[in-house]
Amino acid sequence: MEAAGQMTSGAALRIEGLGKGFSLSGRRIEVLNDVDLEVGHNEFVCVVGPSGCGKSTMLRIAAGLETACAGRVVIHGRHMRAPRPEVGMVFQEYSLLPWRTVLENVALGPEFAGLGRGGRLERAREHLRLVGLEEFAAAMPHELSGGMRQRVAIARALCNRPQALLMDEPFGALDAYTRILLQKELLKVWQRRRTTIVFVTHSVDEAVWLGDRVVVMSARPGRVLADLPVALPRPRGRADPAFVALVARVLEMLEGEASLT
C-alpha cells in the first residue's frame, strides 16, 4: 500500500500488493499475502524463505505464467499479465528441449521472434561463448552434466536480451561444488551483461554470496519479512566475519519462521 506513493521511482521490477491463493480439495490455501518488492535497474536481488512460502509462485506470476489474485507485477512499466520475451526465466528443473542440440536450444528465443536461421544461430553462439560452452554447441543436452545444462539454460534466457531475468532455484538440483562454480559463473556473466535479476533460492549462503540485497520471506502465506542490503564487496569471502554474521542473521529469521509452522 505504501508503494503507491513511490510513483516516480525508477524500479525495473515492482511487485505491488501481490496476493495468491488456491483451493485444494475444498480448502482455501493462501500462498502469498500482500507482497511488496522493488528491484532497481541491473540490481541482483535474492529471495529466501521457508519451503512453501510462495517464492516460486511469486516468480511465476512475475514471469506471466500464473495470474495473481490481488496486486500485480510491473516490469519496465508493463503489467505482467502474460509471458514476454523481455522477461527471461531459468527453472530449477531441466528445461532444455532434449531433441535439439545445445546451440538450437539457445537459439529458441530468437527463433520464436522470427529471426532467420543464420542470425539466430550466430546470436546463440555468442551467448554460448558467454557461459563458456561454445565447444558444446553441437552436443545434445543429455550429453551434458547438470551444471552445464543450467549454464545452457542461462545462455538461452540471455539470448533474448531480457530486461529482467527471473531465476527459480536454478542451482537447487546441483551438488555443492558445482553450485559454487555456477554461482561464480553467474556473477561473471551478470557483471559482463548487466541485467536485473531476481534469484529465488533455498540456500541462505547462496543468497548472501550473490545478491545486492537479500529478501527474506515469511512462512505461508508469504510476506516480505526483511529486506537486507548486502554491503560486502565482491568477490565475497565465505569466511569473512561480516558474511558469516549476515548468513547467521538470515538463518535465525528463517528458524523463527519455521517454529511458527
Next chain:
Amino acid sequence: MKQAIPGFLARLAVPALFLVLWEYLARRTGNPIILPRLGEVADILLAPGADLISMGSLARNVAVSLVRVCIGYAAAVALAVPLGLAMGHYGGINRLLGPFLSLFRPIPPLAWVPLVLAWFGVASLASLAGVQRGPAYIYLNNFKLSMIAIIFLGGFYPVLASTIHGVRTVRGTLVDAARVLGARPWGIFWKILLPAAAPSVVNGMRIGLGVSWMCLVSAEMLPGSLSGVGYLITHAYTMARTDVVMAGMISIGLVGAVLDAGFRLLEKRKFAWKRLDR
C-alpha cells in the same frame, strides 16, 4: 565379438528345434492336411512367383494385401494423429470426444464386419472413383471399402491412444520455458508438443500397423474378396491345401515382422534422445 557368436546361435536354437519338431510330427502324422512336411511349405515360400491353386502367386497376393493395409492404415493415421494431438492438448476436446471414443474402443474390428458389410457392401475404390471398366477397374476393384474400414478400425485406436499419451506427458517445464521465451500457441504446438510427443506417436503407429496387419485375414474373408493372403488362406482351407495355408501364415508373420523392425529402426535412429533423456 566373442559374445556375438553364442548370442547368434542362441537366437537360432529355438526356431531350429521348432522346425525339427515340426518335421518329426509331420512325418509321424503322415497326413499333409493335418500337418504338411517342412519341405512342402518351404517349396511354396521359396517360389513366391509360382501360381498357387489358380489364385495367382504368393508374392502377388502379399502385395495386394500390403496395399490394402496401407490404404486403411494411412487413413487411420491421418485421422488419429491430428485428433490425438488435439485431444491431448485441449482438455475440452478430450472431454467432448474421449468418453464417446472409448465406448467403441473395446469392440474388436472383426465384430464390425456385419455392419461394415451392410454399409459398404461390395463397393470398392473403383465405385468410389467412378471407374466402371478397363484395367483400372480390375485393379481398383480389388480394394473393397469394407476391408479398408476393418483395417482402419484396427489401426485407429492404438495410434490415437499413443498420440494422446504422448502430448499429455510432455513436461510442463518445456512448455513454460517456451512461453517465457516468447512462443505463441502455434509455436508451442509445432516446436514443443509435436516433437516431444513424436516418439510416442511413432510407437503408436508401429503398434497400429501391427494391428491393422492382423485385421487383414478377417478383412479378406469378406465377400467380394478374390485376392490377398487372407483370401488365399481361407480359399486354400476349403481346398484342404494346408501347405498353402501355412505358407500364407508364414508370409503374414514375416511381412509383419519386417514392418515392425522398420519402425523400430526408425525409433532407434530418430528418437535416441528419448531413451537417453533423464
